[in-house]
Structures are given as C-alpha cells and as structure tokens.
Amino acid sequence: MRVTKTLTVAAAAAALALTFAGCSSPAPEPTTTPTVDYGLVEAGALTVCSDVPYAPFEFEDANSASGYSGFDIELVDAIASKLGLTTKVKVTNFDALQSGTALEADSCDMAASAMTITDERKKNLDFADPNYDSLQSLLVKTDSGITDLAGTAGKTIGVQKGTTGKDYATAHAPKDAKLVDFPDDGKMWLAMQAGQVDALLQDQPVNHEHEVADSNYKIVETYDTNEQYGFAFAKGKKPALLAAVNEQLAALRADGTYDTIYKKYFG
Numbered sequence: 261m262r263v264t265k266t267l268t269v270a271a272a273a274a275a276l277a278l279t280f281a282g283c284s285s286p287a288p289e290p291t292t293t294p295t296v297d298y299g300l301v302e303a304g305a306l307t308v309c310s311d312v313p314y315a316p317f318e319f320e321d322a323n324s325a326s327g328y329s330g331f332d333i334e335l336v337d338a339i340a341s342k343l344g345l346t347t348k349v350k351v352t353n354f355d356a357l358q359s360g361t362a363l364e365a366d367s368c369d370m371a372a373s374a375m376t377i378t379d380e381r382k383k384n385l386d387f388a389d390p391n392y393d394s395l396q397s398l399l400v401k402t403d404s405g406i407t408d409l410a411g412t413a414g415k416t417i418g419v420q421k422g423t424t425g426k427d428y429a430t431a432h433a434p435k436d437a438k439l440v441d442f443p444d445d446g447k448m449w450l451a452m453q454a455g456q457v458d459a460l461l462q463d464q465p466v467n468h469e470h471e472v473a474d475s476n477y478k479i480v481e482t483y484d485t486n487e488q489y490g491f492a493f494a495k496g497k498k499p500a501l502l503a504a505v506n507e508q509l510a511a512l513r514a515d516g517t518y519d520t521i522y523k524k525y526f527g
Contacts, residue, residue, distance in 0.1 A: 311354035355422035360384030390488035
C-alpha cells in the first residue's frame, strides 16, 4: 500500500510539471545582428568605378564574374565576398574619378583605379587605407637614345590627364618637352606604338606591363614619389562602407590573401 501511494504521488507531480511546462513561454529566438546599411547603389552588389584598361591594376577579363580583373579588382572581389556582396564594375574616366565628380553623382559605391592618395584629392574624396606603394617611370623606345627625363628635351611625352604622372612631368620635364594629354593608358600606349609620342611618363607597374609585352620598349628611369594608392569614396557619404572596407583590407593582410594577390601581379 505504501508503494502504491508513493507512485501515485510521483505520477501526480510529474503530470503537474508537464502542465506548467506546457503553459510556459517559448524560449526567445537568438538575437541576430541587423545588416549594416552601406548605402549601396545596387542592393547586394559592391559597384566599383574604374578606369579600364590600366593593367596590371584593372583590365577586361571574360573569365571573371564581373568581366574584369587585376590587382585592384581582385582586392575588391575579396572584400565584397567577405561582406556577402558581388562585384559590379563601371568603366569611368579617371579624371572624373580623381576629381570626385563620378562618385558625387552616386553612380558607384567606390573607386578602385590605382588612385594615388594626395592632400588635394582628399578635399573631394575619402580614402581607404593605402593598399599599394608605387613609383613613377619613363618608358621609351629601346633604340630612341633617350636614357633619362633630361633626354626628352624637344621630344613629346605622353601623360594621362588628372594623374600624378602628369604632375611629375609638368614639374620635372625639360621646358621644351611637349606634354600630350590622353584620357587613358590604352590610348596613350597606342600613340606610343604609332610613334606619335616619344615617351610615356606614368606609374611604374603600368609601364612595366608594356615593356614586358613588347621588347621594343623599355623603362629607362624611375622616380620615387612616395605615392600610395587607395580606394576612394564620395566625401562624407559612405562612412559605414569605408569602415567595412578598411576592416576587410586589414583582414586580407592578416590571413595572407593580400600577399597572394600581390605576388600574382607583382612577383
């Protein structure tokens, strides 16, 4: 009899516990961090303005998801991937990028175009942390007899409008050298090959691409201008995206991805 009573009480207690359990509030759902509003031009995509071609930093590539590749573009791809975004590239005139005009028009989220960070450009643009250190250089025809910038006296020098290469040529080329403006490297290189200019003064990695592609041309001089490139943003308009890009750039350096991309293009 004692045993039966004990079991009955135990059963009643268990039933009561189940009753209260059934009436209790469900456990709260895990809190999720809301998606950061980066103010993107197109939802789900990091839209990048870039002056193409400018190998090895940006060039057309049919095998790439965005249709473009290069050092800048691969860095952007890696950053976009970490942010859960795809990459979309819009080809844009470099002068419109460096002046801030294209970014102010909100046609893209950022500029990735081998752009040197300068105090003058900072007046109209916000820059991410530097991602590349560069030199300027002088490219000439191998049999031209030109061995340095002084040797361009009376010659024509191709420069790209709005670039620090043009700034350097303006400040240091012989007074009787003629500077010829071009909108992009593609047209400048064609002019060089056609004999319309005697030299090209621009970023060393880009001129290096030309001397590798054609042994009739060579770099005869480089200039240490203490330049650093950085991704650019419309002034004061995308602080959350700028912070995210800087965070991911640091992560890419830390995990070795940056070095892998760098070595792919610069050895």
